[in-house]
Amino acid sequence: MTGDDDPAAEPLRALARELVDIAVTIQDAAAHATAALTDAALLRAAPNAPSAARPAYRALLRATTNGRGLGYAFTGGRLATAAAKAGAMLGAESLAVRVLATSLRLRVAAVALTHPELTGDPMLVRLIDAAAADRDVEAVRALRALVKDRGAVRALSQLAPVFGEVLALRALLDENPLNDATAWLIATGRGFATADPITGMSNRAIAVLDTGEGAARRIELTAAESARLCTRGSLLGFLANIGTIGTTGRALVQSVEGPDGVIRHVLQAPGMRMGRPDGDSPQDLLGAFSSAVLASSPYSRALAEAVADYGPPPGAELALVGHSAGGAAIMNLAQDAGFCARHTVTHAVAVGSPVDFKRPADPRTWVASVTNRHDIIPTLDGQGAGTCFDLHPGWYVVDYSDSTHLFPHCHSIERYLANLTDDLPEAREHIEQRLAAFRGRVVRSQAYLLFDRPPDPVGFPFLAVPTRPVGGPGGNVELPIRCRDGDALTAYFAVRPAAAAELLEGTGLGPAVRVAGRALLAVHAAWNRRTSAGGYAELHVGVVVPGPSRRSSRPAVRPDLLRAAELRRSGTFLVGSAVDTVAVRALGSRLWGGETYLTPLELRLDGRSAHVTAGQILTLRGRLGPGLPVNDPGLVGYTGAAGAVLRSCVRARGRARLHAAPSLRLLVEPRSAHPLAGRLRELALDGARPLLCLSSTTRQTLRDAAVPVPRA
Template sequence: MRADGHAPGQPDGQDAGELLRRCAQDVLDVAEGIRAVSARTGAALLDPGLTGSAPRRPRTTLAARWALLRALTGGQGLGSPAVTPPRGPARLPGRAGLPAWVAVTALRLRVAAVLAGHPGFARDPGMRRLTDALAPGRDPAAVRSLRALFQDPGAQRALSGLTPLMAELSAVRELLEGRAQGDGPGWALAPGPPDGQSSARHVPPPGARDGGEAAADAVGLTDQERQAIATEGSFLGFLRNIRALSTDGRILVQNVRGPDGVGRYVVQVPGTSPGRPRDDGPRDFADAWHDLFATDSPSTRSIRLALAEYGMPRGADLALIGHGEGGTALLNLARDPEFCRTYRVTHVITVGSPAAGRRTADPRTWVAAITDQHDMVPDPGGPDAGPDPDPHPNRYELHYPGPAGPDALRHTVRDYIEHLRSVVPQAREIVDDALTPYRGPVVRTRAYRLRDRAHPPEGHPFLTLPTASVPTATGEVDVPVRYYDSSAVHLCYLVDAGAAHALLPAGTRTVPGRTGGRTLAVLSLYEHRCSTIGPYTEVALSVPVADLWRPRPYDVAADLLRRADLRRTGRHVLSLAVSSEEARSVAREIWGQPATLGSAVADLMGRHLRFATMETGLVVAGRLGPGVRCPEADWVLYGRRDESTVRTLVRAHGAPRLHSGARVRLRLDTAAAEPMAGQLRRLGIDAARPLFVLHNPRFTAHRSAGAVLPR
């Protein structure tokens, strides 16, 4: 059974994207052919028959071997980095080879296809870094840029959100490193047998972890989570359970008594959330890619251990329901014959998962795959794209056009719940009808945290510290808030102390730290790619303030010599704009900072800075000159909540550098939004160059809960 959710006429971007994807596949076919020719040429070069004929015909043998060598390694030939002797590869360093160059061209086409269908994805940090690496016009330069990108320790996190390009990234990476041999996983994207099941998909990727590291620990649920867990089996109820679990590496196993009185079991697995820390769980970039091609991974092994600990009997009826990458892992379990011999997998239902063309080990299993065409994770142009050549009667697929708009690229289970209620209610009815044996009271519920013991906790040891849960308007937040991958630029201006004092809260003893009649104003730009409150951008205007009890003119300068937790001075945040509602709630309710919503495009990692806000009308651009290394930039930030001052400690770990601000310019639109635009003008910053710039291209940090001071 198949449903078609496409509109009668696709947008031009979708048509262009499909054409580019087909072109990319054709180019990859060419790369595969070149690689095969390179392998045969290398084998001929070291063929024993040719080598043995050298004493008898030295001139012709030498000419033949020289021609083969030039064809294999020459700049006008294959440019191969390796030949394949009988006992293994012998690498020729420094060369990427024609197959890799052609594969990079295919990657360029694939990136263009993704952006044609989803232009908003160009703002993703990983996509920006990838397009920057592919920007050089010459293929060898692009190969060098990609090599540097893959060797960058922070690149894996930045690229982890590029699910539609995951297979291509892995293939190109192996080609650049000279590891693709024969039918290895580096060529998993190459065309497979006619049935669409490529043999390469069962080959573990490089770095795949062995089975001894997977683990599953039973964990309790909070009171709020227990209230949200459904007590009756239904499709939307199971999805709400997934939403309640969030994306912190937990799964839910429930025992449901059906209408016929028979006990059945339901496993519910969330996906990952880009820009969120993954702790020591198995749902990382490597495992998510592994799940696309193999039935065995740390995720699937951890789920098996959870089911064994739950005490599920052999032969029990089992329904698997997952979102995003969690749905992919469950589909792989259903494709495993051994797992299907242990349990009778009756249903596999996924939302937002790349599930096209995947067959289960038990042909009786009913499979449903529901995806929004705006969702980037189950991108239909991925490695399993296209309709199943032999559709199964127990299969239901729906790729529907969800609501367009600024949030169209979101991949949350909350969006799918809302769409199943209002946009595609017929899909909910079809799935609920199929789940009739599971529509009964829940007898037992148990949550498990999946772990990969080969990995330490994220940010260890700097970010492994005790936390507490604090309620906010958008839900509970763990504090300190931890930032696992961020960039920051602080523009420091010399301004009039009287003008700065006029912007501080009235009726308080907060005064700016000054030297004579001047003080500093700091415009801070942040790009938080991964944090415990999600990815977001931030722009803040602050001024240094003196001790609230004993203000002295030079306190700020003297306090910089002390540890941050012993400082009596700090920076008072005058205005703040963040790009997510969760970050705004945390800033207002926990740190006492006057935050507003405002999206931005940020590029703060290199020397060419670019930060443009949409709502505030502020643009910062320029190139940093030479800089000097300076100590870690720990800060004390002050805010205001009700009648009290809130003090927040920010600890950072990175490599900040101090630069001259001569080449950095700030531009403010005439219609820029208040309050930040007005404060910048009153301080004279809109027409001045920064005195100096503090640049921290990549750092980790944690911000404590705000301590309330009685004045």
């Protein structure tokens, strides 16, 4: 591992910097020539002195279009910009672009001295040469061959040290005029890459999708997480804390009693949460992107809210430590003049973050940036290992390489922590020394859950309903039972009509709903994680019926099954129910009627597969297959009691998926004497596969007492 370049690389970088200055000077000359060529006053005066104007305009035109002069060098103004873009689409180049491309090639050569694999690997050489020579088709073929041979992750990791330079070369030399400005910014080091260097799509057009004023709410860590938090302040301790809370949408603020007895505070911000963009958390992909591109983002604003809630005294010293997107977010805080007016931001440490073009509002803020050269994320601002610019001479910059070249492993906080612990002792000690005032006993820790915008109160407005107490074995329970978070699976099976008719005899609920001549039976399992009655699981088995006073099972009934429960007349005649808590079992006769069994229940549902286990009753598991998004319809159940029909209703809020081709299989526990297991065998469901399934995760529900159905 090394943090130092080959000494021979510095002359190449110095020459690359000089060529950048030359290219900028040429571009300025082209701008002056274009301005003179298109000056309206001169154009109006030209007819008055044609003998003098004609040679002058001919010389200007030759200078801005001749390959031996400035090349095709129109720049500045609407007309000139349009002409320049048209020329770029036709493959015309300016002298400034050619000089700048040479600078980028020198930067690649400088990096290759430290990373000989860039010139020793034929496949990488083929790709870099094709990009540098403006051979787009060959570059695409080379990239495709590299990915096919080594996979996308390994290919990207190997290219990482010169990733920005290769993209800038391609953008400078291709025929797409939309990415020229971005290529110029990367090559000259004059600013953040404002657009995708391949397509030219504006980064801000994507970043503005990440909206919200930012919010933070206190949250308690688990006992295991709290035990792993550092008890004394240090760089390694703060980074380990970031690894402990993980990319879970949380941040941490701690107070440390320094060696001088002064209480100082440390904000610790993790990186991006993996997966799809999350409309609630600022730590998602959009949040990471906007934190890097914009000066303020929902992530940084949420962090500011966390600090405000934590309540450090005005002007108290505050250190900011962040990894990946968290590093970009804390740098946004450091460059927020309002935030720095309220707090004395003494240190900002960004690890694996794209922060090259962020500047602290307070010049006294000490900044450290630690980046692995094979980590793609820090290069997203356009500057990587190949940069020839000293963009921030006052910062402490650690740009190193180690044997772990694979991304995203080299980007993980655990890898950075290991590098600083074992491989970068000088850098670690230097940063620790600068953080000496924060090295002491941790006297307070508070975790925060971050949001794009202030969240509604838990369950509001769906769960904000009147309640009433009812007696239970462990004391009063409030009805309706309000579930803030749960999963549910309903599997529909085909059974013999005669068997279903026998179960429905005398209920007045009409014939069972049929599909292709077979009666429909539902097995419903739910895991109610957080409810007003505590967490519990439930299982219900029943025949699907059109509802009271209906004597038809025609197909028109079937769409009714997907209506909201409170509006639905069709439902399930329950022939057996089971729960896994004593308290809810005692309420079974009140909630849905009929006999309720007490048995261990488990439901695991991840959107692609399901696993239901019910004690000595059944196991239902397998893949769910593709699903059609629908609203969670809840559950309607019917039972017979003392000559009356009771209707129970579970109102649900959330999204569900309708799976038309599930590959689940129901297995009845062999040799089980449980009554519900016997009922399933009588219905010939042992080994059966469902016709379709309805799955729902992160749902909210309201379950009230069953009510008698009025007689017609």
